[in-house]
Amino acid sequence: DAGVxxxxxxxxxxxxxxxxxxxxxxxxxxxxxxxxxTMMRGLELLIYFNNNVPIDDSGMPEDRFSxxxxxxxxxxxxxxxxxxRDSAVYFCASSLRVWGTSGVSYAEQYFGPGTRLTVT
Amino acid sequence: EDKVVQSPxxxxxxxxxxxxxxxxxxxxxxxxxxxxxxxxKAPTFLFMLTSSGIEKKSGRLSSILDKKELSSILNITAxxxxxxxxxLCAVKTGNQFYFGTGTSLTVIP
Numbered sequence: 001d002a003g004v005x006x007x008x009x010x011x012x013x014x015x016x017x018x019x020x021x022x023x024x025x026x027x028x029x030x031x032x033x034x035x036x037x038t039m040m041r042g043l044e045l046l047i048y049f050n051n052n053v054p055i056d057d058s059g060m061p062e063d064r065f066s067x068x069x070x071x072x073x074x075x076x077x078x079x080x081x082x083x084x085r086d087s088a089v090y091f092c093a094s095s096l097r098v099w100g101t102s103g104v105s106y107a108e109q110y111f112g113p114g115t116r117l118t119v120t
Numbered sequence: 121e122d123k124v125v126q127s128p129x130x131x132x133x134x135x136x137x138x139x140x141x142x143x144x145x146x147x148x149x150x151x152x153x154x155x156x157x158x159x160x161k162a163p164t165f166l167f168m169l170t171s172s173g174i175e176k177k178s179g180r181l182s183s184i185l186d187k188k189e190l191s192s193i194l195n196i197t198a199x200x201x202x203x204x205x206x207x208l209c210a211v212k213t214g215n216q217f218y219f220g221t222g223t224s225l226t227v228i229p
Contacts, residue, residue, distance in 0.1 A: 042221040056216060091162055111162035
C-alpha cells in the first residue's frame with residue numbers, strides 16, 4: 001500500500017489566494033483527519049470524517065477553511081482567502097474506525113507526508 | 121478544557137542512555153492514548169494504550185498507561201542517534217484527538 005498520499009508537498013502562495021490541499025487515504029480506511037502543525041501551537045486537529053461524513057470540525061480556525069470528502073478515496077482542505085498566519089504544515093491521516101464490545105474505537109492513524117504551506 | 125501535557129519539552133542524552141518521556145492528560149471520556157515519533161516528516165505510530173498497567177514493547181521502546189494518575193510514560197533504552205526525534209503523545213476522547221506539544225529528544229554520539 002502506498003500509504004496516505006498528499007499533494008502538493010509544498011505550496012507557496014500570496015495572501016488572498018485560494019489554496020487547495022488534497023489527500024488520498026489508505027484504501028479500506030474509513031476515517032480521515034486533517035491536522036495543522038506549527039511551532040507555536042504544535043499539532044492541531046482541524047476536522048475529521050467518518051465514512052465521508054464530517055463528524056467534528058470544531059478545530060477549523062474560521063470560515064476561510066473548508067474541507068470536503070466527496071468519496072472514500074479523496075478529501076480536500078481549502079483555504080480561501082489565505083493569510084500569512086495560515087503558513088504551516090498540513091497533515092492528512094487515515095484510520096480504521098471499528099466497533100468493539102466497548103463501543104467505537106479507532107485503530108492507529110497513519111499520517112501522510114504533509115503539505116508545507118507558505119503564505120506570503 | 122481538555123489538554124495533554126508532555127515533559128520534558130526537550131532532552132539531550134548520550135548514546136546508550138535510557139530516557140523516560142512523560143505524558144499527562146486531563147480529558148473527558150478518555151478512550152485511548154497514542155505515542156508517535158516525528159522526525160523531519162510525518163508522525164509515525166509507536167503505541168496505542170487503552171488499558172492501565174499493561175506494558176507495550178517494541179524493541180528498545182516500551183510504554184505503559186496509568187489511568188489512575190492520568191499519565192503515560194515512554195521508555196527508550198540503549199538510545200541511538202536514530203532515536204533523535206520529537207515524540208508526540210495524543211489522547212483520543214469520544215469525539216476528539218488531542219496532541220501534546222511533544223518532547224524533542226536529541227541523542228549525541
